Amino acid sequence: xxxxxxxxxxxxxxxxxxxxxxxxxxxxxxxxxxxxxxxxxxxxxxxxxxxxxxxxxxxxxxxxxxxxxxxxxxxxxxxx
Amino acid sequence: xxxxxxxxxxxxxxxxxxxxxxxxxxxxxxxxxxxxxxxxxxxxxxxxxxxxxxxxxxxxxxxxxxxxxxxxxxxxxxxxxxxxxxxxxxxxxxxxxxxxxxxxxxxxxxxxxxxxxxxxxxxxxxxxxxxxxxxxxxxxxxxxxxxxxxxx
Numbered sequence: 001x002x003x004x005x006x007x008x009x010x011x012x013x014x015x016x017x018x019x020x021x022x023x024x025x026x027x028x029x030x031x032x033x034x035x036x037x038x039x040x041x042x043x044x045x046x047x048x049x050x051x052x053x054x055x056x057x058x059x060x061x062x063x064x065x066x067x068x069x070x071x072x073x074x075x076x077x078x079x080x
Numbered sequence: 081x082x083x084x085x086x087x088x089x090x091x092x093x094x095x096x097x098x099x100x101x102x103x104x105x106x107x108x109x110x111x112x113x114x115x116x117x118x119x120x121x122x123x124x125x126x127x128x129x130x131x132x133x134x135x136x137x138x139x140x141x142x143x144x145x146x147x148x149x150x151x152x153x154x155x156x157x158x159x160x161x162x163x164x165x166x167x168x169x170x171x172x173x174x175x176x177x178x179x180x181x182x183x184x185x186x187x188x189x190x191x192x193x194x195x196x197x198x199x200x201x202x203x204x205x206x207x208x209x210x211x212x213x214x215x216x217x218x219x220x221x222x223x224x225x226x227x228x229x230x231x232x
Contacts, residue, residue: 056139080178
């Protein structure tokens with residue numbers, strides 16, 4: 001499964017990561033694994049304003065991932 | 081009704097954008113515009129040379145379009161124009177233009193205010209400022225979120 005990171009998450013984890021996850025894993029489970037693997041990014045991953053996307057669609061934590069999915073983790077956004 | 085939302089990779093010229101909005105306003109009685117400019121210092125008072133506006137290849141433009149369309153639906157306006165920079169912006173350069181045209185001034189003021197409150201907290205960008213003291217990521221303040229929540 002390909003995982004993409006943006007903003008401060010890309011700075012601490014890297015832009016892209018390839019990870020093997022069990023079938024039927026949810027976004028929340030993937031997020032928790034990443035929090036354990038990258039404790040320096042844990043607070044940003046756990047921030048309630050951080051979002052996840054699959055492909056180009058925002059998804060909720062209960063979204064069930066499939067093997068070919070590309071998941072993006074978006075830290076809190078800020079425009080203007 | 082004209083709704084424009086554009087992601088600008090090069091220079092944003094506020095006067096040109098205002099000209100475009102005035103042209104589309106036609107015979108309407110009101111045009112209100114806001115220009116956001118990269119500050120030459122951080123909130124902590126350190127000099128800032130440049131701002132990096134990182135964006136998502138799809139979700140960023142989509143967020144600009146959604147905010148612009150929802151402003152057009154919510155207020156009695158005839159035109160909405162949102163242009164947002166991405167990439168590297170030097171201090172004192174324009175980051176965003178948000179404008180509204182309407183028959184009467186109140187709707188145009190409110191629409192421009194609404195656009196900026198939502199852009200500050202929902203437009204899909206990640207901002208990193210860099211100066212002699214180093215780099216830091218900027219996120220919306222509690223006041224920015226409270227401003228956005230005024231609109232429900």
